[in-house]
Amino acid sequence: MTTMWKVNPDASPTHPFLLEAGRLLAEGGTVAFPTETVYGLGADACDTRAVEAIFAAKGRPSDNPLIVHIADLDQLDELVEAVDDTSRRLIDAFWPGPLTLVLPARPGAVSPRVTAGLATVAVRMPAHPVALALIRAAGRPVAAPSANRSGRPSPTLAAHVRDDLDGRIGGIVDGGPTGVGLESTVAVVEAAGGRVHVLRPGGVTVDELRRAAPHAEVTVEAAPEEALAPRSPGMKYAHYAPRGRLAVVFGDADRAVARVREALAEAKRSGERTGVLTVAEHAERYGDEADLVVPCGSAADASSSARELYAALRRFDDAGITFIRAEGFAETGDGIGLAFLNRLTKAAAHRIERV
Numbered sequence: 001m002t003t004m005w006k007v008n009p010d011a012s013p014t015h016p017f018l019l020e021a022g023r024l025l026a027e028g029g030t031v032a033f034p035t036e037t038v039y040g041l042g043a044d045a046c047d048t049r050a051v052e053a054i055f056a057a058k059g060r061p062s063d064n065p066l067i068v069h070i071a072d073l074d075q076l077d078e079l080v081e082a083v084d085d086t087s088r089r090l091i092d093a094f095w096p097g098p099l100t101l102v103l104p105a106r107p108g109a110v111s112p113r114v115t116a117g118l119a120t121v122a123v124r125m126p127a128h129p130v131a132l133a134l135i136r137a138a139g140r141p142v143a144a145p146s147a148n149r150s151g152r153p154s155p156t157l158a159a160h161v162r163d164d165l166d167g168r169i170g171g172i173v174d175g176g177p178t179g180v181g182l183e184s185t186v187a188v189v190e191a192a193g194g195r196v197h198v199l200r201p202g203g204v205t206v207d208e209l210r211r212a213a214p215h216a217e218v219t220v221e222a223a224p225e226e227a228l229a230p231r232s233p234g235m236k237y238a239h240y241a242p243r244g245r246l247a248v249v250f251g252d253a254d255r256a257v258a259r260v261r262e263a264l265a266e267a268k269r270s271g272e273r274t275g276v277l278t279v280a281e282h283a284e285r286y287g288d289e290a291d292l293v294v295p296c297g298s299a300a301d302a303s304s305s306a307r308e309l310y311a312a313l314r315r316f317d318d319a320g321i322t323f324i325r326a327e328g329f330a331e332t333g334d335g336i337g338l339a340f341l342n343r344l345t346k347a348a349a350h351r352i353e354r355v
């Protein structure tokens with residue numbers, strides 16, 4: 001049975017539900033909780049049995065390592081061998097916050113199942129009072145991937161976690177909707193501190209990394225289909241995908257809308273249930289050819305599209321949509337739009353059309 005605990009997003013760290021959930025973690029249980037990015041599925045990072053329960057509940061491939069979540073900087077020293085100066089700067093600038101740093105692991109500090117046998121460990125300090133209180137209540141570093149079944153869109157509401165994992169995990173702390181809506185940025189410092197390499201774009205943008213480490217070059221991992229061996233193992237798997245076939249149409253807004261309408265109409269004639277993912281400003285431009293129109297944020301504000309993407313993708317599944325086109329998202333820049341497009345094109349398994 002999965003226990004549900006409902007708390008306010010700014011609940012007191014001594015709220016009885018948080019203490020109870022923390023106790024469950026300390027005893028080797030699995031607990032889902034909100035962060036500022038997406039909901040995570042937590043377990044004691046030092047307890048191999050507990051960590052294995054995460055992989056089992058999610059159906060996650062065992063070679064994909066987990067992020068270790070901490071609530072205090074003292075915990076970092078127990079997990080890693082050393083923190084280089086550039087990583088230290090990034091920590092000062094962004095923690096607590098949506099930046100995960102890959103650092104040299106202290107041997108034996110966490111279960112080898114967390115690091116999937118790598119010599120590095122990915123660590124982050126989430127900027128969410130409920131997450132921080134829960135980690136403190138557990139008194140342990142908490143390994144936590146996103147709290148979805150593997151391959152599904154990450155959860156931005158406790159209801160998404162329940163849909164995917166009810167009966168498979170110990171408990172869910174419902175602290176309301178998450179903030180950013182996409183996962184943390186995963187980065188590793190290389191070249192003796194001279195390079196910050198982004199393995200996964202996310203909540204901390206490339207522009208923000210450049211500003212915080214002006215002495216370093218900031219690079220972004222190539223899209224997984226271009227890289228021979230993705231260095232962040234998670235990037236090679238099918239992700240975030242709705243059940244219907246999704247493709248993304250890029251280009252001038254009028255042409256993209258026209259192209260999407262045409263594709264939807266054709267699909268409908270062959271008996272598909274059709275859906276379109278668009279921006280609020282364009283929602284009115286679709287007629288009978290779409291069985292479901294899902295607005296996802298505003299064209300003027302990429303962070304609103306980021307916040308709404310995963311819930312939007314889940315709506316297509318709820319409505320039994322079999323054919324989906326996405327349209328109308330700006331393609332450029334090193335802001336949050338980069339992470340948004342990374343997730344959207346992954347959800348589409350890189351089926352992209354340009355008009």
Ligand code: TXA
Pocket residue numbers: 035037038039040041064065066067098100102115118120121122126144145146147182183184185186199200231232233234235
């Ligand atoms: O925002 C987030 O990061 C959320 C919340 C819950 O904190 N967590 C999350 O975890 O997205 P997950 O497991 O879905 O993604 C972890 C990513 C994967 O792409 C994984 O391959 C990568 O981090 N990763 C973990 N450890 C790594 C390591 N030692 N080296 C390189 N990549 C690593």
Ligand code: MG
Pocket residue numbers: 145146154
């Ligand atoms: Mg995930």
